[in-house]
Amino acid sequence: SPVNLTRAGLHKLFVRQDVQTAINASLPNVTIFATGGTIASQGTSNTQTTGYSVGLGVQQLVDAVPELLNISNIAGYQISNVGSGSINETISLKLAKMINEELAKDTVSGVVVTHGTDTLEETAFFLESTVNSTKPVILVGAMRPATALSADGPLNLYQAVTLAGSPAGRDRGTMIVLNDRIGSAFYTTKNNANTLDTFFSTEAGQLGVFINQVPFFFFAPSEPVGRVVFDVTNVTDLAQVDIVYSHQDMDPALFNASYSSGAKGIVFAGVGAGGMSDKASLAAEELYNATGIPIVASHRSTDGFVPDGGDFTIASGFYNPQKARIVLQLGLTAGWGEDKIKEAFAKSYPKP
Ligand SMILES: NC(=O)C[C@H](N)C(=O)O
CATH class of the missing domain: 3.40.50.1170 (L-asparaginase, N-terminal domain)
Known part of the structure; x- marks a missing residue:
């Protein structure tokens, strides 16, 4: 009260x-x-x-x-x-x-x-x-x-x-x-x-x-470019999205483990501009091909952006992993498919 x-x-x-x-x-x-x-x-x-x-x-x-x-x-x-x-x-x-x-x-x-x-x-x-x-x-x-x-x-x-x-x-x-x-x-x-x-x-x-x-x-009022506002008036639960952290020798099984525990989307905190090891990349691709689960490539560095998604990943642009997770959660909760999710991420950064 x-x-x-x-x-x-x-x-x-x-x-x-x-x-x-x-x-x-x-x-x-x-x-x-x-x-x-x-x-x-x-x-x-x-x-x-x-x-x-x-x-x-x-x-x-x-x-x-x-x-x-x-x-x-x-x-x-x-x-x-x-x-x-x-x-x-x-x-x-x-x-x-x-x-x-x-x-x-x-x-x-x-x-x-x-x-x-x-x-x-x-x-x-x-x-x-x-x-x-x-x-x-x-x-x-x-x-x-x-x-x-x-x-x-x-x-x-x-x-x-x-x-x-x-x-x-x-x-x-x-x-x-x-x-x-x-x-x-x-x-x-x-x-x-x-x-x-x-x-x-x-x-x-x-x-x-x-x-x-x-x-x-310092500047007149403005909104961040690419901001998407979702209506959560009737939302009671958000789609589960997990973050997988990329590093040398990362365990490729983490992608499957995340999916098995109920994730409807995965963000990975990539090395550099959204990278991971060849083995991890293969595991992620196999999971995507088998399930269609959206996988967003972000960066583990504090700053910077990910400009390109690969064949099976969506580039996070300027969103860091914890913010990319929220965009993906809200998009999935709103029932968005892969194309709409991609578009939401793409709105926040310029095409190279
Ligand atoms: N400075 C803080 O507020 C840290 C605290 N552990 C918190 O996030 O709740």
């Missing part, structure tokens, strides 16, 4: 959101969906920055930053409270549906999702692919728990709420805010397991930065 986080919320007065009246009609209404992660975590001392535990609720996240209520009227939903390695399709689908409903309300300016950083890019890209609105959807997290010296969560949250309530955040798809930067959910990736500056966009670059907490975009 929704938790009301207006100024009154600071004094722990909870009101049903549907009877909420804006506390300050001149401020934008922003809704926070909390899912867990380091931003909602506590250690046992202020110097502990590993091995902490998730546990803070949405009310506590907002209470920690009372300044939020100078810039917005806030409502909050607790969707889950887990490390982001445990975010699953049930949570992602619930988020997509609730956010679509929330943004359809005239009164709501934008939404913020608080999330663990480990898989934040996946949920961000899932929402980029399933939320149909011109209003801002902002994913935010932290690299240090809330109890740490120099915790990064509070200012990240303040910046995320600022952007969600700002007209400057419109018509730009889903965005990721961390460490003073604004990145497109389409391209942004977690690049370092530990450091504060872990998120950056690959070839596409950052969309913008915060200057004294004011969002500044």
